[in-house]
Amino acid sequence: MQNERFLRACRREEVDCTPVWLMRQAGRYMEEYMEIRSKHPFLTMCKTPELAAEVTLQPVHRLGVDAAILFADILLPLEGMGIDLEFAQNEGPVIHNPVKSKADVNRLRLIEAEEDVGYVMEAVKLVRRELDGKVPLIGFSGAPFTLASYMVEGGGSKSYLECKKMMWEAPEAWHALMEKLAEVVVRYLKAQVRAGAQAVQVFDSWVGTLSPADYAEFVLPHSRYVMEGLKDEGVPVIHFANNASTLLELVRQAGGDVIGVDWRINLDEAWARVGYDVAVQGNLDPIALFAPPEVIEEKVRDILARAANRPGHIFNLGHGIHKDTPVNHVIALVDAVHKHSRRVG
């Protein structure tokens, strides 16, 4: 491996400077991506290993980030479970057979990842080959709650009304769904590791809608199952719960080698709360990339100062990069992180 910074930071080892990558770094803000996207529907891109590999590599070449993250959609493994998924034009994902009852849960299949999402594993292999040790490759999955939210709501949601109703009205159905999803996530991520992923991230993008008590009862045991299931894979696991600053201690309890932190909390406070025996990842407001470069630089320095050169900080955004982000600002960000975190001596 030519660039070990990211993996060393995951293990809380000393680094020459702070590693940086960006959630959703392979995406619409890059011309190179849009050129491919203009020729292929989104799901086709996900399911064609050559295309997925190509867009995965674009930000590595262009931005100088310290890790690649696989281009994929978090909902892909649901198809093998029996979920009828469509990406409607400009409307995000639509699930035509949402899960409404225990009977619906019972019908869901556990996936065989190499068969059901084999194209993802092919993409992982292709990317590893192309990267040739340049930077490590991160695989990823949605967390059980976030996957369940799409399945139960039938798509995105503002209120998560249907999910919460299932938790409170039919907790047995809810837990059965989460158990199946947790097992699917473990199988999916283990397969990615077998294919060559050198770290994995679990995204709990929408779990911030829950009170701490509901997270503890309805989510934590299932996220813990995922984290336990990945312990012997020999790769670092990043656990990111978005808009969940008040859940950080519980997220930590669920597990993970690295805890992702969004921008709504100061990084030093977040790290103190999760404990220094775990690495942290974050936490620039993604919209800050629209600020003038000197403001970006000031915000980078503030976050680095809060990390205080303690081993185990991976720089990232506090959520995925916005589609209209100026690429030159992203490059400036990556440079600023490296420059201002360079360890002397």
Added chain:
Amino acid sequence: MQNERFLRACRREEVDCTPVWLMRQAGRYMEEYMEIRSKHPFLTMCKTPELAAEVTLQPVHRLGVDAAILFADILLPLEGMGIDLEFAQNEGPVIHNPVKSKADVNRLRLIEAEEDVGYVMEAVKLVRRELDGKVPLIGFSGAPFTLASYMVEGGGSKSYLECKKMMWEAPEAWHALMEKLAEVVVRYLKAQVRAGAQAVQVFDSWVGTLSPADYAEFVLPHSRYVMEGLKDEGVPVIHFANNASTLLELVRQAGGDVIGVDWRINLDEAWARVGYDVAVQGNLDPIALFAPPEVIEEKVRDILARAANRPGHIFNLGHGIHKDTPVNHVIALVDAVHKHSRRVG
């Protein structure tokens, strides 16, 4: 005043049981409201004192809450500033002349509340007359940031991209806008108090999108101006910042006699963080009203236990009530709060 619970709790005095009211309690989940709404456009309801007064009183009669809150929209005072506002069908508010520059800010007028939003003051007077001392009436306003967010974005937003860009690219324009808005909010709320409002709430509904550093620099001084400006009015001021658990200490610094708390944080932790020398209001997940009554009751008891009969807790939701909420569950909630918080002896 026949029911002093709410005002006593605002002042952290002993009460016979915990007072409860609900954000957006006058609204679409009530048949009585929908009957009026079916006959009048939303803005007409806001601007017709008799209609506004009628829907303000509906939840007082139906639910047994301990306070009325004026029916109004937070954007009403913007029209007098020169903002061209429309409530598009099913799309929320649209502002046809969004604020994009310092020149746009310079063109904004400060309002004379009794003239520009006189219909609100008329509604306040009507409600006070009708209530006849049954329960107190709460007036309200959007906070400067939340009002600015609509003005700058041109409507609702997910990313608050335009607001943040203005903060970082044109801080002088941003602060000039916030200064004008803070003065408008003070004038608007003072006029409501003169008309008869016995408490006021300042809603910072969207400020949770900001990092603590950005809140401290771009919002706090202006929210503080509002709180300082209301200090001598002799009525309690409730300061509610939504999805802002990590900003609670800063919200407290800005001021307010009562700090509103959303459901993403446990109430005992929130109260410890803002300090026991201030009252708190909250914090049931509004979606919990869809749960079976026994689950609602359990959640009520948990929140009351966290408040621990300490004087100065006002029970409320952690955000506005959802439009599809079953009314009988809302009534059960109000009863459960009163029943389980009854002080003995």
